[in-house]
Amino acid sequence: MSSIRVNPNPTPDLLAALSEVTQQVNTATLQLATGSRINQPSDDPAGAAQLTQIAARSSQVDSFQKSTSTISGLLQTADSTLSSVVSALTRAISLGVQGATGTLSDADRSAVSQELSGIQTQLVSLANVSYQGQYVFGGTAVVQPFTADPTAASGVRYDGNNGINSVVIGDHYQLQVNVPGAQIFNAAGAGVFQAMNDLIVSLGTNSGIDTAVAEVRAAFDQVTTQRVFYGNALNQIDAQQAFLSSEKLNLSTQQNTVASADPTAVASQLVKAQTAQNATLAAMARTGQTSLFDYLK
Amino acid sequence: MSNLSGALSIAVGALQAEQGALTATTNNVANANTPGYSRQRPVLIESDPIVLGSLTFGSGVTLQKLESLRDPILQLRIQQETQQQGQLDAFVSALQQTQVSFTSSSNDLGTQITNFFNSLDQLSTAPTDSSLRQGVLIAAGNLASTFNTTADNLIQQRSSLDLNVTQAVGQVNTLTGEIAKLNGQISDLQNANHDASAFIDQRDVLIGQLSGLVDVATIKSDNGVTLTTSNGTALVAGNQSFTLSTQTDPSGLQHIFSKGADITSKLTSGSLAGLIQARDQTIPGLLSNLDSLASGLAKALNTVQSGGFDLNGAAGGDLFVAPSASGQGYAASIAVAISDPALLAANSDGSAGSNGNAVLLAGVRNQAVVAGQTATEFYSNLVFGVGSDISNGSAELSASQLALQQLQDQRGSISGVSLDEEAANMVRYQNAYDAAARVVTTVNQMLETVINMGTLA
Numbered sequence: 001m002s003s004i005r006v007n008p009n010p011t012p013d014l015l016a017a018l019s020e021v022t023q024q025v026n027t028a029t030l031q032l033a034t035g036s037r038i039n040q041p042s043d044d045p046a047g048a049a050q051l052t053q054i055a056a057r058s059s060q061v062d063s064f065q066k067s068t069s070t071i072s073g074l075l076q077t078a079d080s081t082l083s084s085v086v087s088a089l090t091r092a093i094s095l096g097v098q099g100a101t102g103t104l105s106d107a108d109r110s111a112v113s114q115e116l117s118g119i120q121t122q123l124v125s126l127a128n129v130s131y132q133g134q135y136v137f138g139g140t141a142v143v144q145p146f147t148a149d150p151t152a153a154s155g156v157r158y159d160g161n162n163g164i165n166s167v168v169i170g171d172h173y174q175l176q177v178n179v180p181g182a183q184i185f186n187a188a189g190a191g192v193f194q195a196m197n198d199l200i201v202s203l204g205t206n207s208g209i210d211t212a213v214a215e216v217r218a219a220f221d222q223v224t225t226q227r228v229f230y231g232n233a234l235n236q237i238d239a240q241q242a243f244l245s246s247e248k249l250n251l252s253t254q255q256n257t258v259a260s261a262d263p264t265a266v267a268s269q270l271v272k273a274q275t276a277q278n279a280t281l282a283a284m285a286r287t288g289q290t291s292l293f294d295y296l297k
Numbered sequence: 298m299s300n301l302s303g304a305l306s307i308a309v310g311a312l313q314a315e316q317g318a319l320t321a322t323t324n325n326v327a328n329a330n331t332p333g334y335s336r337q338r339p340v341l342i343e344s345d346p347i348v349l350g351s352l353t354f355g356s357g358v359t360l361q362k363l364e365s366l367r368d369p370i371l372q373l374r375i376q377q378e379t380q381q382q383g384q385l386d387a388f389v390s391a392l393q394q395t396q397v398s399f400t401s402s403s404n405d406l407g408t409q410i411t412n413f414f415n416s417l418d419q420l421s422t423a424p425t426d427s428s429l430r431q432g433v434l435i436a437a438g439n440l441a442s443t444f445n446t447t448a449d450n451l452i453q454q455r456s457s458l459d460l461n462v463t464q465a466v467g468q469v470n471t472l473t474g475e476i477a478k479l480n481g482q483i484s485d486l487q488n489a490n491h492d493a494s495a496f497i498d499q500r501d502v503l504i505g506q507l508s509g510l511v512d513v514a515t516i517k518s519d520n521g522v523t524l525t526t527s528n529g530t531a532l533v534a535g536n537q538s539f540t541l542s543t544q545t546d547p548s549g550l551q552h553i554f555s556k557g558a559d560i561t562s563k564l565t566s567g568s569l570a571g572l573i574q575a576r577d578q579t580i581p582g583l584l585s586n587l588d589s590l591a592s593g594l595a596k597a598l599n600t601v602q603s604g605g606f607d608l609n610g611a612a613g614g615d616l617f618v619a620p621s622a623s624g625q626g627y628a629a630s631i632a633v634a635i636s637d638p639a640l641l642a643a644n645s646d647g648s649a650g651s652n653g654n655a656v657l658l659a660g661v662r663n664q665a666v667v668a669g670q671t672a673t674e675f676y677s678n679l680v681f682g683v684g685s686d687i688s689n690g691s692a693e694l695s696a697s698q699l700a701l702q703q704l705q706d707q708r709g710s711i712s713g714v715s716l717d718e719e720a721a722n723m724v725r726y727q728n729a730y731d732a733a734a735r736v737v738t739t740v741n742q743m744l745e746t747v748i749n750m751g752t753l754a
Contacts, residue, residue, distance in 0.1 A: 040397075063418040291720060
């Protein structure tokens with residue numbers, strides 16, 4: 001009798017072991033089902049906190065992407081409108097040059113003048129273009145920016161303002177999304193409507209047509225210059241969209257690194273745990289089946 | 298005594314002793330599965346020898362007593378570990394419920410904070426768009442109601458823990474009452490020199506249960522055991538028990554009193570201590586952090602909102618109902634202050650199409666609004682705190698469970714009933730009984746021989 005007396009009742013130990021392996025089976029099953037090894041904060045507190053931040057960041061990048069596509073529509077509308085303005089002014093310049101040759105009759109000049117009036121009307125309508133209910137060239141005002149008004153010197157009144165909007169499309173990255181209409185169409189000495197008006201008047205009086213044509217050229221240059229802003233902005237949007245997509249990818253890689261369960265490893269853990277569970281159950285079924293009493297007759 | 302009747306009395310003594318030993322075996326077998334039972338062992342001793350002239354004769358066997366096998370020191374260690382385990386178990390299971398609110402999902406607080414700021418981002422791309430404005434108000438409403446539910450869950454949990462505290466105190470009182478009664482019975486029996494094993498086993502079981510609830514220090518004395526909490530609050534002395542009572546404090550929570558003294562914060566282990574730790578420290582800590590987060594966020598947003606102008610050109614009013622200076626209880630009550638989307642102060646200069654203030658409102662996302670951290674950073678630290686409380690607690694709990702299991706194994710190896718052993722003993726006692734009976738038969742035959750000596754001549 002020198003050996004240590006063992007605990008004759010192994011059931012509590014076996015129950016504890018069974019609960020342990022059952023827990024392992026459950027954990028592995030959950031990890032396989034969700035593909036993530038962090039299913040509640042206590043699974044990995046630091047990882048869970050990191051995931052919270054990554055998820056917030058990723059959602060913010062989504063929001064930036066949405067913003068870029070919204071304002072890209074706005075910028076494209078502005079850009080293509082200004083492209084139409086440029087062609088209208090090109091036509092006006094060639095009409096003005098034609099009117100200045102001095103070989104035209106009064107009737108011909110009147111016809112030219114009429115076409116120019118048509119172009120003026122078209123220009124006003126272009127300048128009032130809107131995108132999703134927002135006037136593109138009205139600054140930050142919400143009223144129609146340009147209105148034909150005989151009392152105004154240029155024949156067109158500006159009701160917009162000089163407000164500028166910037167939209168955040170990245171961290172510390174604000175993109176200006178508009179140029180006030182006054183800056184494009186009403187620049188001093190290069191106003192589109194003023195120049196057009198002067199050209200129409202000069203054709204009527206048949207004097208100073210060359211000066212008026214020069215004025216329209218100046219307006220043309222001004223619009224072309226301002227249009228560059230929109231081209232640039234669109235380029236920046238493209239670049240930022242590419243950056244945001246790569247950041248999104250980057251974030252999802254980070255998320256995987258922090259949280260994803262290695263399916264092969266987890267599957268083999270599951271198999272191991274299940275084997276252990278079966279073995280424990282088999283052991284439990286066998287304990288206490290026989291004792292010396294069974295052998296006494 | 299070296300005569301036949303002497304031999305007969307030795308054999309009869311042996312028959313009695315083996316019968317008594319068999320009683321111990323029977324009792325052991327009967328109690329093989331009784332919790333807390335300590336196995337008994339017959340103590341057989343030689344009877345005093347008899348000296349006749351130059352000869353010394355043995356006078357047989359005596360069953361001195363039935364002895365219970367237990368290790369009081371081990372019992373004490375089991376009680377201590379049970380207290381430790383009780384505390385950790387209560388604490389971890391309380392927090393398991395808490396962590397549900399902080400588990401990442403499509404509508405956890407972190408997601409709602411981000412969604413809200415995203416809606417402001419979108420508003421800045423088209424500040425007059427009424428659907429985007431409505432979107433901001435809906436996101437703000439979701440954010441507020443998530444704060445409300447998260448805080449409500451914590452508050453409800455605290456009340457259910459409070460209920461558990463009351464129940465545990467009731468159990469403590471029942472147990473101390475029973476232990477005091479057993480103390481009385483045990484000392485009565487021991488004073489009369491009787492074996493009190495059965496009652497001692499029962500008392501150990503009850504002290505074990507009590508250890509699961511409070512931190513019990515056991516002092517053995519002449520009149521049984523004296524039980525106190527580790528800070529010295531008396532629970533049982535001799536056959537007298539001291540009940541604990543509960544009283545509602547101003548915040549509506551139950552405090553535990555012993556003889557007029559508030560001992561709530563003095564309990565260091567047992568499930569009561571775990572419940573109180575979760576109820577009085579962890580959950581209030583989380584609630585106050587949520588309050589700080591909600592009020593910090595609301596204050597920052599209200600400030601920016603008041604610097605801008607709404608769609609009608611008026612200066613912006615509060616976006617969220619303003620928190621009190623301390624912010625206490627704000628998470629449970631935070632609500633959106635405006636219902637008209639036009640009242641969102643998206644512009645910074647009074648011209649409706651300006652998005653300047655929407656950009657500033659969205660910029661609060663990156664602003665330190667509470668404890669020098671952004672809302673998202675602060676929230677993720679909360680998640681870390683809840684998670685690490687549980688994972689540390691669980692690690693300690695499994696260590697404690699292992700230790701307790703080890704101790705129970707040790708106890709089993711000393712006090713547990715082994716059926717094999719009992720069967721072997723039974724065979725031994727039976728054989729010895731058979732042998733003694735055979736001696737009686739033999740002596741009987743010899744006596745007959747003696748009696749018949751004269752008659753057959």
